[in-house]
Structures are given as C-alpha cells and as structure tokens.
Amino acid sequence: xxxxxxxxxxxxxxxxxxxxxxxxxxxxxxxxxxxxxxxxxxxxxxxxxxxxxxxxxxxxxxxxxxxxxxxxxxxxxxxxxxxxxxxxxxxxxxxxxxxxxxxxxxxxxxxxxxxxxxxxxxx
Numbered sequence: 384x385x386x387x388x389x390x391x392x393x394x395x396x397x398x399x400x401x402x403x404x405x406x407x408x409x410x411x412x413x414x415x416x417x418x419x420x421x422x423x424x425x426x427x428x429x430x431x432x433x434x435x436x437x438x439x440x441x442x443x444x445x446x447x448x449x450x451x452x453x454x455x456x457x458x459x460x461x462x463x464x465x466x467x468x469x470x471x472x473x474x475x476x477x478x479x480x481x482x483x484x485x486x487x488x489x490x491x492x493x494x495x496x497x498x499x500x501x502x503x504x505x506x
C-alpha cells in the first residue's frame with residue numbers, strides 16, 4: 384500500500400515540476416532525458432532494494448521511479464503529437480490504445496501456443 388502511494392504521490396510531484404519547467408523553458412528533450420536517466424537508475428535501485436529485502440529502500444526507490452517515470456509518459460505523448468502535427472491528439476491516443484490491444488492479442492496467442500505445447504504459463 385505504501386509503495387503504491389509513494390509511486391503516485393512522487394509521480395504527481397514530478398509531473399507538476401515537469402509541467403512548470405517545460406512550460407516555462409520549453410526544454411522538452413532535456414526534461415525527457417533527465418526523466419529517462421532517473422527512471423533507469425531508480426529501476427536498478429528498486430531491484431537492488433527488493434533483492435536485499437529493504438522495505439524503506441524499496442519505498443524510496445519506487446517513489447523515485449514514480450517521480451521520474453510518470454512525467455516522461457506525458458512528454459512522450461506530447462512528442463508524438465508534435466511529430467504527427469496534422470493528426471489530432473485523439474487520433475494519437477486511439478492509435479496507442481489500438482496498439483495495446485494488438486499487443487494483448489499477440490501475447491494471448493503466444494500464451495495459448497505455450498499452453499498447447501504443454502508448458503506452464505503463469506499469470
């Protein structure tokens with residue numbers, strides 16, 4: 384419970400800082416690069432903390448993941464809208480959702496193939 388709350392709270396704080404920073408300075412690529420590097424370091428720290436069974440370390444690592452990861456998701460969508468300028472934002476979101484459904488269908492097909500071959504599939 385505390386881990387999820389830390390992720391969301393830190394993500395909201397990070398999104399607020401990123402929104403103000405990109406709105407004021409228009410340095411989207413810089414904020415995206417910082418977020419990507421911070422997310423990578425936070426993931427490594429989270430795996431290490433979970434492996435060592437450190438509860439406080441895990442909460443801190445997951446909070447850092449939220450702080451860096453959630454803001455770069457919105458920046459990624461902003462980049463897609465900039466690149467595909469004549470296309471509306473709703474069409475970009477529809478494309479993202481459709482691709483997610485396609486990936487779920489592919490994964491479901493792979494799972495059924497594995498199950499049919501006698502392998503155990505854990506969800």
